Amino acid sequence: MPPIRSPHTGRIDLTHGAGGRAMQQLIDAVFRPAFDNPILARADDHARFEVPAGRLAMSTDCFVVSPLFFPGGNIGSLAVHGTVNDVAMSGARVLYLTAGFVIEEGFPLADLQRIAHAMGDAARAAGVAIVAGDTKVVERGKADGLFINTTGVGIVPAGIDISGDRARPGDAVLVSGTMGDHGVAIMAHRAGLEFETSIVSDSAALNGLVANIVEIVPTIRVLRDPTRGGLAATLNELCHQSGVGMSLDETAVPVRPEVLGACELLGLDPLNVANEGKLVAIAPATDAARLLDVLRRHPLGRDAAIIGKVIDDPARFVRMSTRIGGERIVAWLAGEQLPRIC
Amino acid sequence: MPPIRSPHTGRIDLTHGAGGRAMQQLIDAVFRPAFDNPILARADDHARFEVPAGRLAMSTDCFVVSPLFFPGGNIGSLAVHGTVNDVAMSGARVLYLTAGFVIEEGFPLADLQRIAHAMGDAARAAGVAIVAGDTKVVERGKADGLFINTTGVGIVPAGIDISGDRARPGDAVLVSGTMGDHGVAIMAHRAGLEFETSIVSDSAALNGLVANIVEIVPTIRVLRDPTRGGLAATLNELCHQSGVGMSLDETAVPVRPEVLGACELLGLDPLNVANEGKLVAIAPATDAARLLDVLRRHPLGRDAAIIGKVIDDPARFVRMSTRIGGERIVAWLAGEQLPRIC
Numbered sequence: 001m002p003p004i005r006s007p008h009t010g011r012i013d014l015t016h017g018a019g020g021r022a023m024q025q026l027i028d029a030v031f032r033p034a035f036d037n038p039i040l041a042r043a044d045d046h047a048r049f050e051v052p053a054g055r056l057a058m059s060t061d062c063f064v065v066s067p068l069f070f071p072g073g074n075i076g077s078l079a080v081h082g083t084v085n086d087v088a089m090s091g092a093r094v095l096y097l098t099a100g101f102v103i104e105e106g107f108p109l110a111d112l113q114r115i116a117h118a119m120g121d122a123a124r125a126a127g128v129a130i131v132a133g134d135t136k137v138v139e140r141g142k143a144d145g146l147f148i149n150t151t152g153v154g155i156v157p158a159g160i161d162i163s164g165d166r167a168r169p170g171d172a173v174l175v176s177g178t179m180g181d182h183g184v185a186i187m188a189h190r191a192g193l194e195f196e197t198s199i200v201s202d203s204a205a206l207n208g209l210v211a212n213i214v215e216i217v218p219t220i221r222v223l224r225d226p227t228r229g230g231l232a233a234t235l236n237e238l239c240h241q242s243g244v245g246m247s248l249d250e251t252a253v254p255v256r257p258e259v260l261g262a263c264e265l266l267g268l269d270p271l272n273v274a275n276e277g278k279l280v281a282i283a284p285a286t287d288a289a290r291l292l293d294v295l296r297r298h299p300l301g302r303d304a305a306i307i308g309k310v311i312d313d314p315a316r317f318v319r320m321s322t323r324i325g326g327e328r329i330v331a332w333l334a335g336e337q338l339p340r341i342c
Numbered sequence: 343m344p345p346i347r348s349p350h351t352g353r354i355d356l357t358h359g360a361g362g363r364a365m366q367q368l369i370d371a372v373f374r375p376a377f378d379n380p381i382l383a384r385a386d387d388h389a390r391f392e393v394p395a396g397r398l399a400m401s402t403d404c405f406v407v408s409p410l411f412f413p414g415g416n417i418g419s420l421a422v423h424g425t426v427n428d429v430a431m432s433g434a435r436v437l438y439l440t441a442g443f444v445i446e447e448g449f450p451l452a453d454l455q456r457i458a459h460a461m462g463d464a465a466r467a468a469g470v471a472i473v474a475g476d477t478k479v480v481e482r483g484k485a486d487g488l489f490i491n492t493t494g495v496g497i498v499p500a501g502i503d504i505s506g507d508r509a510r511p512g513d514a515v516l517v518s519g520t521m522g523d524h525g526v527a528i529m530a531h532r533a534g535l536e537f538e539t540s541i542v543s544d545s546a547a548l549n550g551l552v553a554n555i556v557e558i559v560p561t562i563r564v565l566r567d568p569t570r571g572g573l574a575a576t577l578n579e580l581c582h583q584s585g586v587g588m589s590l591d592e593t594a595v596p597v598r599p600e601v602l603g604a605c606e607l608l609g610l611d612p613l614n615v616a617n618e619g620k621l622v623a624i625a626p627a628t629d630a631a632r633l634l635d636v637l638r639r640h641p642l643g644r645d646a647a648i649i650g651k652v653i654d655d656p657a658r659f660v661r662m663s664t665r666i667g668g669e670r671i672v673a674w675l676a677g678e679q680l681p682r683i684c
Contacts, residue, residue, distance in 0.1 A: 019570025019616075020675040024579075043583060044506050045428045045566060046401035048498060053395035059388035060440035060493055064478045086387045098402035100491045102444070134491075136406045138682060142486040149442045149476075151402055151493035156390060164386050224387060228361025237366075241385060274361075333362040340480060 012107040017137030026135065030109070034116035035099070035123070035130040047131035049096060055156040059086035063148045066340040068115065071185045072201030073276075075148055076115035080122035080130075081203045081276055082227065082342060083150040088207040089223040089279065091162040091214045092154030097123060098132040100149040105140045115146065126205035128152070154207075160214050166221040167242035171310040172288035174281045176209065176295050177202070177303040178254045179231050183273030183341050184262045191266065199258055204277030209298045213281065217291045222282035225275065227342055229333065232271040234280055235318045236332035245313025248320040248330065252307045272333055274341045282310065354449040359479030368477065372451070376458035377441070377465070377472040389473035391438060397498040401428035405490045408682040410457065413527045414543030415618075417490055418457035422464035422472075423545045423618055424569065424684060425492040430549040431565040431621065433504040433556045434496030439465060440474040442491040447482040457488065468547035470494070496549075502556050508563040509584035513652040514630035516623045518551065518637050519544070519645040520596045521573050525615030525683050526604045533608065541600055546619030551640045555623065559633045564624035567617065569684055571675065574613040576622055577660045578674035587655020590662040590672065594649045614675055616683045624652065 015022035032040065039047045063079040073081075080097065087094045099119065103112065123130050181202040188199055206225065213220055222242075226234035231253070235246055255270045263270045277300060283291045288306055295301030308320075318330040357364035374382065381389045405421040415423075422439065429436045441461065445454065465472050523544040530541055548567065555562055564584075568576035573595070577588055597612045605612050619642060625633045630648055637643030650662075660672040 014681050017570075018675070018681065019572075019575050023570075042505065042507070044432070046399045046432045046434075048397050048399050048432055051393055051395065051398045053393065055390050056393045056398075056495070057388045057390050058438065058440060058474055058495065060442045060474050060491070061476045062442040062444050062478045062491060064444055064480050090386070090388045090390055092388075096400065098400060098493050100402045100404040100442075100493070102404050102406055102489050132400055132402050134403045136404045136489075136682075138406050138486060138489075141483070143489075144480060144484040147444050147478075147480075147485075147489065149402070149404060149491035149493070151440050151442070151491070153398070153400065153495065163384065165384070228359075228365075230361075233361050333360070339356050339360070340478075 012103050030116050034120040037129040039131040057090035057092040057154045060151040070189050073203040076118035077122040079148040079150045081205050083152040084126050084205040085225045087152040087154040088210040091160040092156045094128050094154040094207045096131045097152045100134040102147040103137050104143040164238050164241040167282045167310045169312040171282050172285050173308045176279045176301040178256045180259045180270035180273035182276040184259045202277035209300050216294045220283050224280050227274050230272040232330045239316040245311045246318045247311050248308035250322045254303045354445050372458050376462040379471040381473040399429050399432035399434040399496045402493040412531050415545040418460035419464040420545050421490040421492045423547050425494040426468050426547040427567045429494040429496040430552040433502040434498045436470050436496040436549045438473045439494045442476040444489040445479050446485040506580050506583040509624045509652045511654040513624050514627050515650045518621045518643040520598045522601045522612035522615035524618040526601045544619035551642050558636045562625050566622050569616050572614040574672045581658040587653045588660045589653045590650035592664045596645045
């Protein structure tokens, strides 16, 4: 590690957030090499870049996941994937991210460096650049190690109109893969559970998959990533926004057997559990087969499935025909099932 | 206050960050009315808006100021001003902000509402809209009340090229007003000091002032807001970026007498103390008088002054001829003078 002024060797102290030389050294030693790109290298208090005329999509997310390192990723990779995905759900080509850090005094520099490198790697893999950043340090006990905010921008291709209020009765509802992997990976890790098959987070950038969708199925109406609150919260939100109901088939919803097993052990419903590399897609029924094909041809959509359809329902309920032949309402949890999952 | 599901009446709990109904209620009750605008109202996970072709400026900042409420503002107004100013320092017309919140469990809803309204008011006054947001809640003791990230975008007018690496020997160095007001207001408030004249933060949005500058002095080379680390850190940064030195006249640097008095009491140098509504402007010497005039005609630039000039100096020092006729180096503090000032 390059030399960083630090009285408590190897740990962040308050000088690293004070706007002076120590902060500059931290940026030069940790963030600049990890995020390496010419826009960031200008070192102004803002990033500048050219954009074409058109519609810009912008999204922001704070990450407070605990623990910071988990099977399948860490807070850094998650912070990149999460915001890339939120921007991509507009159909946009994601261009740039910013990154803001609130660091607790005493945080190990080696961990910060590992997290910063994971962010840089995730951004490069997704084809986006982290072009601006900010670092604040708070006293010991005033934060929980590290919180990260990422904010992203992208350009929505002409002719694409994707929004949560566009679901219409008759439309097909698809998911791009198995549900619940991220949340269960975190919870199982926290609980210290060991499973025969280890469960890892599905944290991944979906912008490549979305690019294929908007190119081949430009009639796509809704895209959303079922993160906090899981598939259940996402579908209820969409029903609320579009003023419709949904009818799902439980047997069609893909869930890994080991995730299902862990959920039973932990008392969780996989439909309430967060995903970080999956999307819900809603398109006219006539395009459903083509959409399914696009999804399945992509490595991140191999387990994609048509899970149900949009129906007319003034009550805006998400109904599901169950494995055992009944029907239940997929409820939108009022409260907290899984704190600090992202 | 509209009804919000909250077992601990009037306080944030973990359900408010869980992606479920309680979070939706919090957003609908607190943030949507405070930030009220049609882009935010779409309620997708991203904001979408039209931009013209050209150069976009983007900046991000995390706010961890303590205390959250201080003379002249609160963390909400500061979070809007801070990012508006960082984007504006590119010469850009600032368009949109995002806002991310990390809230400690138990935080009073009334305080959150007051802060959100201050953000909305500050944004409207600056002519920008808060178009996307995110809310996370962490357990009691895992944050210090509230942290806010804001990220902003703006459009840089054609023909304007402002950057920290453009200062050239001979250029004039100006400030838009008195130095040290924000930091001293916070420190005095923390220390419980009472002064005959109360000192308030200068927190303000400078985008209107910047618009005048770029219109009337398009040759402007450098703009930067001297926040953390104060004027001393900012000028040292600029010398470093441009590969130049500076020569200042201490008697020309505007400092309020009461701020100077408080600094003496608190053992601070006003040049190291943060400002949140001031800018440093560097322009060719031939444009200095015109730039000073533009600044002084604006309410936020009434106390503007030419404080020195850029000089050729391979050592990149900021030198200052002192009040008593000597010369000193204005050092870039290595460490922490004022923790959690913004």
